[in-house]
Amino acid sequence: MLMRIPVLALIAILITATDDPPAATPPPVGEFLVIPLRLHVLTAEDLPEVDCKLTDDDLKRILGKVNKVWHQAGVHWGLESIVREPAARQERFRVARELSGKSGVPLGAFRSLMPEKTRAETGLNVYYIHKFSVNGVYLGDRIAFVQETAKLREVKGGIDEPIPRVTAHELGHALGLPHRQAMTNLLASGTTGTTLNTAEVETARATAKTVPGVMTHMEIQTRAETEESPARRAALARWLEEITN
Numbered sequence: 202m203l204m205r206i207p208v209l210a211l212i213a214i215l216i217t218a219t220d221d222p223p224a225a226t227p228p229p230v231g232e233f234l235v236i237p238l239r240l241h242v243l244t245a246e247d248l249p250e251v252d253c254k255l256t257d258d259d260l261k262r263i264l265g266k267v268n269k270v271w272h273q274a275g276v277h278w279g280l281e282s283i284v285r286e287p288a289a290r291q292e293r294f295r296v297a298r299e300l301s302g303k304s305g306v307p308l309g310a311f312r313s314l315m316p317e318k319t320r321a322e323t324g325l326n327v328y329y330i331h332k333f334s335v336n337g338v339y340l341g342d343r344i345a346f347v348q349e350t351a352k353l354r355e356v357k358g359g360i361d362e363p364i365p366r367v368t369a370h371e372l373g374h375a376l377g378l379p380h381r382q383a384m385t386n387l388l389a390s391g392t393t394g395t396t397l398n399t400a401e402v403e404t405a406r407a408t409a410k411t412v413p414g415v416m417t418h419m420e421i422q423t424r425a426e427t428e429e430s431p432a433r434r435a436a437l438a439r440w441l442e443e444i445t446n
């Protein structure tokens with residue numbers, strides 16, 4: 202016998218079906234991969250578009266939300282350090298700005314603001330600046346830039362704050378994911394969406410395993426017991442705790 206479905210309910214089902222379904226439940230804790238993350242806050246007294254005002258508390262809140270997004274893939278970003286530093290080559294940036302006029306400063310000029318010496322050799326580096334022509338960009342070489350003035354289009358079930366979403370999105374590019382324009386998806390452009398599908402989870406995890414400095418959950422457990430530096434031991438223990446929270 203045919204079930205009678207009211208037209209409105211049917212429309213609702215069809216609309217729901219076009220939403221991007223969230224990935225299956227996150228992998229068990231033992232399968233988590235942890236990637237060290239160094240967060241850089243670039244400052245520049247005379248360059249308002251560069252000078253970033255994010256506080257350590259802001260960064261910790263942002264990273265907490267980034268990790269909530271990435272836990273669906275069994276990937277955890279372990280805060281390695283926060284580096285607050287003057288942007289490099291500010292004079293060169295000023296010249297590039299004057300030459301570019303109304304077309305806006307090219308992204309390459311922003312890359313030159315990155316101080317070389319403080320760049321982490323393992324894991325990922327994210328640089329926060331005040332404002333540029335995009336919300337964020339992944340530059341390759343495990344380097345991403347994010348503007349603290351990021352703005353996004355709200356979508357159903359999306360995240361409540363732009364910066365963590367933009368950060369999580371750029372980290373997605375770092376883990377080999379291209380754009381996919383389903384509104385509620387993390388890799389959609391400019392929306393608050395945060396979901397990943399199973400294929401994306403597979404790709405991201407496969408890439409994560411190749412990132413220098415990545416650790417499995419078991420490696421972290423072992424090192425948390427044997428690590429000699431108390432600060433490093435505390436960081437490892439904190440990452441383990443963050444995964445289960």
Ligand SMILES: [Zn+2]
Binds near residue numbers: 374390
């Ligand atoms: Zn993107």
